[in-house]
Amino acid sequence: MTDERGLRLAALPRDHPCGRCEVRLDTFCGALKAKELAEFKALGSTARAEPGQCLFHEGDTAELVFNVTRGTLKLYRLLPDGRRQIASFIQPGDFLGLTVEEVHAYTAEALEPVDYCRFPRERFDRFADEHPEIGRELYAMAAHELAAAREQIVLLGRKTAIERVASFLLARFDRVRARNPDWEIVRLPMTRTDIADHLGLTKETVSRAFTSLRRRGLIALIPDARVELLRREPLEHLAAGERG
Amino acid sequence: MTDERGLRLAALPRDHPCGRCEVRLDTFCGALKAKELAEFKALGSTARAEPGQCLFHEGDTAELVFNVTRGTLKLYRLLPDGRRQIASFIQPGDFLGLTVEEVHAYTAEALEPVDYCRFPRERFDRFADEHPEIGRELYAMAAHELAAAREQIVLLGRKTAIERVASFLLARFDRVRARNPDWEIVRLPMTRTDIADHLGLTKETVSRAFTSLRRRGLIALIPDARVELLRREPLEHLAAGERG
DNA sequence: CTGCCCCTTTGATCTGAATCAACGGGACTG
DNA sequence: CAGTCCCGTTGATTCAGATCAAAGGGGCAG
Structure with missing residues (x-):
């Protein structure tokens, strides 16, 4: 192809x-x-x-x-x-x-x-x-x-705040990966408020979810609005709704 | 047509x-x-x-x-x-x-x-x-x-419980109306739990929303899982999110 | 008719996320 | 370079809706 x-x-x-x-x-x-x-x-x-x-x-x-x-x-x-x-x-x-x-x-x-x-x-x-x-x-x-x-719809109807943010980030990473298979950093050109309005949350809750994911060692926040994927598997578990 | x-x-x-x-x-x-x-x-x-x-x-x-x-x-x-x-x-x-x-x-x-x-x-x-x-x-x-x-997505991301139920009901009424323009009664073959799982709520919240709409005189609950539309306009305002 | 099950409704309590509030930092402006 | 604005983060408090609990009612099997 x-x-x-x-x-x-x-x-x-x-x-x-x-x-x-x-x-x-x-x-x-x-x-x-x-x-x-x-x-x-x-x-x-x-x-x-x-x-x-x-x-x-x-x-x-x-x-x-x-x-x-x-x-x-x-x-x-x-x-x-x-x-x-x-x-x-x-x-x-x-x-x-x-x-x-x-x-x-x-x-x-x-x-x-x-x-x-x-x-x-x-x-x-x-x-x-x-x-x-x-x-x-x-x-x-x-x-x-x-x-x-x-x-x-599944995300908005049934996932918790942190699961929503995990799903959102994974979707971004996967989109990048489709072109660059080993690229683990993604730029987020949208503000926290934009992400919140996409995920049915508030900017404060999105910010707290990012902090929580960072503290758990799943992601790193990099200057210039970028995020690095550190541990994919636990992020996938979260995104899938496995109550981790 | x-x-x-x-x-x-x-x-x-x-x-x-x-x-x-x-x-x-x-x-x-x-x-x-x-x-x-x-x-x-x-x-x-x-x-x-x-x-x-x-x-x-x-x-x-x-x-x-x-x-x-x-x-x-x-x-x-x-x-x-x-x-x-x-x-x-x-x-x-x-x-x-x-x-x-x-x-x-x-x-x-x-x-x-x-x-x-x-x-x-x-x-x-x-x-x-x-x-x-x-x-x-x-x-x-x-x-x-x-x-x-x-x-x-708009419904799940940003509408309140009663707005969601109002939107859901209106969608049902409109579907019936497409065939029978002056038909104001709709049958709901799904349970409250099903409706809840569609609207991102619980069955209790859905039930309370139905009760609230009934008390406000916007709908009537008819035996055999049917609902009658009594006042379309206020229901439409609610569904649109006009904080009524 | 009786008993069982499931669905719905209503009430009491709890909680996750919203709201309110404050602060620090980077970007732009005059 | 001070002033302003916007963005992101964090903390305190509130609240809409979830959860827990219980009771009523219809359908149906026996």
């Missing part, structure tokens, strides 16, 4: 508009041949968002879809009195903005500088209709996100 | 194997013409599950996919110490068993007598590959379920 993808990457002409895209093979673009990819790319444009800027707000009509190539966003909903829930963090390779509704149900805000491709929804849909291989990839991505969302 | 579907339903020959299926147009079967539908149906078989029986367990290899035609199931995960989270309730017209993993991450257990069609996953995938219109429906269903899952 990696080899095949490697070949396809190598096969892309030098002057191809997606030639420098680092996440091409992590998203459905990887399912397209060079020519189709160029056609696809021409449907949209690229842009950058600075920290705090939003690609769209809850309630906006969904006119564009996005493909993130660099940086992290948070996808959140606000309740009328200010309570906030971050449904998920969006990372390079993630697709964003697809909705069955006419209107976005969440706000997508950049946590750090974000580069992305954007496509008018109508054109995107037409292209997808004409390219079944895209449809298949889209379905696979939706299924994947659904699995992640249900994992989050 | 309803008219178009009505026509398509009427167009199905009398002796068609799906002729009596009441949910055909609620699921992707509705996107198939009579002949293709018959071919599709022939790929699998129908069966019934009694209350308490499981279509599959967490950890089983995912060899079959299911289409529920009657009855309700619960889809749940157990943590090692017995904590349980019901990811969702599955109803007629819902598709079940699709997973990106080789193995089911949840158990699907019947709450009441359940009729369903089942298909070997491999054959189903092949059929879907050959019929792009199915792929599109599958994607739409996955996107729909993802939206529902994220709604549940």
Whole structure:
């Protein structure tokens, strides 16, 4: 699989508009041949968002879809009195903005500088209709996100504070590991408040959980918002809910 | 849309194997013409599950996919110490068993007598590959379920007990209303414990929330596990999190 | 009809995490 | 370089919901 993808990457002409895209093979673009990819790319444009800027707000009509190539966003909903829930963090390779509704149900805000491709929804849909291989990839991505969302449901419904934080950290480590198998340090571009709003906790409780994991020797907190994984197994036990 | 579907339903020959299926147009079967539908149906078989029986367990290899035609199931995960989270309730017209993993991450257990069609996953995938219109429906269903899952994430992460119960009830009422616009009574085939395990609460808290909603005159509890909607608006305010 | 079981409801008490409060530190600003 | 702001951490107190406990009711087997 990696080899095949490697070949396809190598096969892309030098002057191809997606030639420098680092996440091409992590998203459905990887399912397209060079020519189709160029056609696809021409449907949209690229842009950058600075920290705090939003690609769209809850309630906006969904006119564009996005493909993130660099940086992290948070996808959140606000309740009328200010309570906030971050449904998920969006990372390079993630697709964003697809909705069955006419209107976005969440706000997508950049946590750090974000580069992305954007496509008018109508054109995107037409292209997808004409390219079944895209449809298949889209379905696979939706299924994947659904699995992640249900994992989050288990976390929010039944796990304790420290189990939630352990699960969150492991998910981050595993995401890094998918690319660098022996990388044991992860950067967390989001604040404690963001993590809390993702895990259904408060920033104080998240902070205490980090401290507790550090004291138990499972992780180390490194300057510049980084965390090192010291002992994976007990962290996995905690995350799985084994009352450790 | 309803008219178009009505026509398509009427167009199905009398002796068609799906002729009596009441949910055909609620699921992707509705996107198939009579002949293709018959071919599709022939790929699998129908069966019934009694209350308490499981279509599959967490950890089983995912060899079959299911289409529920009657009855309700619960889809749940157990943590090692017995904590349980019901990811969702599955109803007629819902598709079940699709997973990106080789193995089911949840158990699907019947709450009441359940009729369903089942298909070997491999054959189903092949059929879907050959019929792009199915792929599109599958994607739409996955996107729909993802939206529902994220709604549940907001509920579990940030809503209070009574807001959760109000949201749950409204979702039930709306599901009924989609078919019978002025129907204000809904049957709840699941126990208080099931509802609690869906909403991240305990059965006692769920029961107290029902009592509170009844005392406020928003709902009435009717024998035979039924609930009547008396005042929709305040219930909607509660569900939206307006601190009523 | 009786007894058993399970479900629901209600009450009393407990507790994990929220809230309230304070402090230290890094980044930016004027 | 003082001032401000935001972030993270830690401590004290509070509270929503969990847990523990008990009683009532419907369904069903014998």
